[in-house]
Amino acid sequence: MAAPRLPTAQKSGSAAKAPRSRIQKRNRQIILDAALEVFSTHGFRGATLDQIATQAGLSKPNVLYYFDSKDAIHRDLLTRLLDTWLDPLRMMNPAGDPQAEIMAYMRRKLELSRDFPRESRLFANEILQGAPRIESFIRDDLRPLVDDKAQLLNEWAKAGRIAPIDPYHLSISIWALTQHYADFAAQIAMIRGDGHDALEGAETFLGALYTRLLAP
Amino acid sequence: MAAPRLPTAQKSGSAAKAPRSRIQKRNRQIILDAALEVFSTHGFRGATLDQIATQAGLSKPNVLYYFDSKDAIHRDLLTRLLDTWLDPLRMMNPAGDPQAEIMAYMRRKLELSRDFPRESRLFANEILQGAPRIESFIRDDLRPLVDDKAQLLNEWAKAGRIAPIDPYHLSISIWALTQHYADFAAQIAMIRGDGHDALEGAETFLGALYTRLLAP
DNA sequence: ATCAAGTTTGACCATCCAGTCAAGAAGCTT
DNA sequence: AAGCTTCTTGACTGGATGGTCAAACTTGAT
Incomplete structure (x- = not known):
């Protein structure tokens, strides 16, 4: 019942009413x-x-x-969410060990799915609708960050420190796999039996998958 | 513009009006x-x-x-969809070569995402809402089929013909990765640039990924 | 051409829904 | 306790939405 909460992410620019009392x-x-x-x-x-x-x-x-409105509530939720959603990718360290960094990124994304499944589904709903409300976020914030990390991955690959793989598809695969455990939790629960947690064994599996994929 | 169409899937049991004229x-x-x-x-x-x-x-x-109603249209769409959605898994042949069979399954799912992205998003929407309308389908049709194929994968693993991996997570990963290209197409398009097709290079990437994962 | 069956639609209805408003209830400060 | 502010809500409104219906229009067989 006690769902964890996203940080408040007080955006200075937006017209958010500061809670007084x-x-x-x-x-x-x-x-x-x-x-x-x-x-x-x-x-x-x-x-x-x-x-x-x-x-x-x-x-x-x-x-x-x-x-002020239904829309205002929704906007507020999205604003809080998006900032958090970028953090795991931001944290990828160019100076770190390539494989360890990518694995850590995957693990952080999986943690978000585990701790914030409702936020994940909110995001999924938004994208399914064609991302009308978060288009600027994707173009102006997410894309540059992804481009930046893609370059990093390419350098790592060129240096022979990870297998030569398409960095965009690598990112997409991590998003797909980790989000899926939150977004499709209803389906997974029905298939794995209601006693099981959807994420049971997920980290082990994804660990094996990316270990094998990234090995130079 | 000419979107491909799902087979009509005339379910004998359901009260579908047969089109006369x-x-x-x-x-x-x-x-x-x-x-x-x-x-x-x-x-x-x-x-x-x-x-x-x-x-x-x-x-x-x-x-x-x-x-008859909005609901009837929706039901009709779902009914047609679900049958098609099972086909790729049904086609997995116990007598075939394990790696080739799994790769072919992945490729068939990817084709569904490519050819029927709207159906994929319809399905995703349904699951996001907790799968209220297709719960019986998942429990009575999908789950037994997945259980059956999971057993097959376990046998293949035990025989050393593929790496020993959790068959449920393997299935989930294929669903996640292939569905994602359809469901999150809006996001992918914005990140990869609008000139690119979301699925460009996907088959190559997924091919490499599962080749490495499955190698015994 | 005629007629019956199949097809189309303008007008309508009941319900739902986002949002308003004025008046009352609860907190806070002194 | 008084008086001010903050909070809460019943009653309401205008517009959307799922669905109905009877009348009009097409179509096709004869």
Whole structure:
């Protein structure tokens, strides 16, 4: 029940109301939590303010007292999410050991899937819809970062420190595999039996997979 | 523009209206095509009959002349999809060469992502929502098939013909990687530059990945 | 050409939904 | 306790949405 929470990521530029009182802080958090639950399973259009209000244990007008609109709640959630989503890739260290760095990146992404599955599904929903709200994030933030790390991977490959593989597909494969455990958790749970955790054995498997793939 | 179409998959049990006239056949197909487009990007609740009607170039009442309800259209699409979705796994041949069979399975899944990306996103949307409409399919059809093939993979591993890996995670990895190219196409396109096809180089990469993973 | 069956649609309805508002309840400060 | 601010909500509105219906239009067989 006690889901971990993303850091608040107070963006200086955005017009976020700073929570003044204790009640403000508490209720805004409750609403974001409820909204995350609803948006991540039904998508933006499929979610209703009534659902969010009910989930939050508040009345609908009360929800709109804390946020200007349904859209504002959604934007807030996305803003917090996106920053966190880049961290694992940012942390990849050019000076480190190539294989260890890539494995650590994979492991950090898997941790995000484990700890923030709802955020992962929120992101997935957004991309499925054609990424209309986060296009600028992908072009302006994610892409340059990926390009940068792709260059790094190419250098590592050229130096013979990892196998010569397409760095973009390598990144994509890590996103695909780690996200899948969160986004398709419902399917995995039904197939592996309800007693099992979807992520059981995932790290071992992915460890073996990338060890074999990266070996020069 | 000429998107390939799934086989009609006339389920004997379901209460599907058999198209009588040429017009019936044509318009039902147009509607399904339009609905696939809309449902796959917005999800069930996010899609509207007006959107579907506009996309189909028909009036809303006319759409409802061919299908009983929004739900009926959605059910019809899912039914056609699910049957096709199992085929690649069904085709895995116990008598064949293990590595070749698994590679062929991966390649067939990748072809589905290439040829039916909208169907892939429809499926993804369904799972994201917790798979409420296809739970019985997963439990009664997919799961037994996966269990069966998992046993086969275990036998192959025990015989030393492939590396000893968890067969469930192997299957999950193939689903994750192939689906991702369809479901996250928007993101991939933005990162790889709009000139590139999302699937460019995917087969080569996945070929290398599974060759290295499976080698005994 | 005629007629019955199949097809199409404008007008309509009930419900849902995001968002408003004014008035009341609860906190906070003195 | 008074008085001010913050919080909460019942009642409401305008527009969207799934679905209906009867009347009109096509189509095809004779």
